[in-house]
Amino acid sequence: MSSFKDQRISRRDFIRRALSTGGAVAGSVALPGMLMPRRAPAVVKASRPMLPYGxxxxxxxxxxxxxxxxxxxxxxxxxxxxxxxxxxxxxxxxxxxxxxxxxxxxxxxxxx
Incomplete structure (x- = not known):
């Protein structure tokens, strides 16, 4: 069985793998939000300014x-x-x- 130290990869392969993994994670987070329809809140309450002193x-x-x-x-x-x-x-x-x-x-x- 080889140790972790023996499994060397080139810098280029490391960056490529890191970017592909990051893209997969970002895609899994972003896609559900992009695919789900967005809805307005059930209650929108806009109030007018008050005149507390009349x-x-x-x-x-x-x-x-x-x-x-x-x-x-x-x-x-x-x-x-x-x-x-x-x-x-x-x-x-x-x-x-x-x-x-x-x-x-x-x-x-x-x-x-």
Whole structure:
């Protein structure tokens, strides 16, 4: 019986065998994932940003008002307002982004 030391192979054969073995292992791991159909998760929950401190208003004079709020994450401020109680003439103003550098706060100066 020959010992392990007697079983020498050339560097070229070693690299060839190592690459073929690695390819077989990689193929056995990659192929099942590639062949199996991928499915979306059963429940996808996307939540809207929250306003933990509510909405503030100030500097209300005549036909102007300042509206501000703070979000719990980066978000775009959108203000919907009306000049009647029925809210039939509602208007929407797309305001600035509430980002980390403003501590997730944003404000809109409404006029008219």
């Amino acid at each position: 909405v503030g208003s100030g500097d209300v004079v005549g036909d102007r008002a300042m509206i501000w709020s703070r979000s719990d994450r980066p978000a775009r401020m959108m203000v919907e307002y009306a000049t009647t109680k029925s809210f039939r003439d509602a208007r929407r103003v797309v305001g600035p982004a509430a980002l980390a550098d403003t501590d997730f706060t944003a404000r809109v100066d409404l006029s008219g």
